Amino acid sequence: MTGNSMTNNQTRPDRSILDPQTRAVVEMLEKDPFLDLSMTPAEMRLTFDRFYERIGYPDLPVAHVEDLEVPGKAGPIAVRLYYPLDGPEEKLPACVFYHGGGMMMGSIGAYDGLCRRLCAKSGAIVISSSYRLAPENKFPAAAEDAIAVFEWVYENAGRDAALQMR
Numbered sequence: 677m678t679g680n681s682m683t684n685n686q687t688r689p690d691r692s693i694l695d696p697q698t699r700a701v702v703e704m705l706e707k708d709p710f711l712d713l714s715m716t717p718a719e720m721r722l723t724f725d726r727f728y729e730r731i732g733y734p735d736l737p738v739a740h741v742e743d744l745e746v747p748g749k750a751g752p753i754a755v756r757l758y759y760p761l762d763g764p765e766e767k768l769p770a771c772v773f774y775h776g777g778g779m780m781m782g783s784i785g786a787y788d789g790l791c792r793r794l795c796a797k798s799g800a801i802v803i804s805s806s807y808r809l810a811p812e813n814k815f816p817a818a819a820e821d822a823i824a825v826f827e828w829v830y831e832n833a834g835r836d837a838a839l840q841m842r
Contacts, residue, residue, distance in 0.1 A: 701731060717780060717811060724781040733789030736796035737761055746828040749820050750808065755828075756784045758795035758802040769800040770833070772826055779818040780810045803829055 691699050715723065740759040745752035760768070773791055775782040784791075784804045795802040807821035 704730070717809075721777075721781045721783070721809070724777055725783055725786040728782075728786040733793050735789065736793050738792050738795045739763065741792075746805075746825050748824045750813075750817065753821050753825055754784060754806040755825055756788070756791070756804045758791050758804070760795050760799045760801070763799065763801075769798070770829060771798065771800045771802050772829055773802055773804045774807065774822055775804065777809075779807070779815075782809075 691702065694702065738758050739761045740757075742757040742759075744755050744757065746755050747753075771794065773787070773794065775784065775787045777783075777786075784806050787804060791802045791804045794800075803825070805822060805825040807825075808817040810818070
């Protein structure tokens, strides 16, 4: 049949229809599944971060990267700011990025390449936020941290000309 996305044995989709980069990630996951339910949360986090480092994104240049801590309900929250090249000296758009991982895994470091790419391609300041992870931190810990970072960005948009939000 023409246009069918299943192989002849109908057990798995035809991978040839996938984008080459997506296909490479799917094949990497099949050869080396990166999460095992018998792992501790710490082991899962380490494995998750290593997986994202292996996927990698081509490093795109940005003007400046700054690590800061934002005040949060339960203590400081790590954030990383990415400033685009050739940004105007006045207002730039801003994007607050919360990493993936189901509120249990992921980190600013694991998504560094993606945030650099987002900054370089969009021309926006990207604010990558950490947050408290489960299961050690019960709901709504991650949401509280996410809100605190967003409020910090909004309240501090005028601290320098570049971070003023449009």
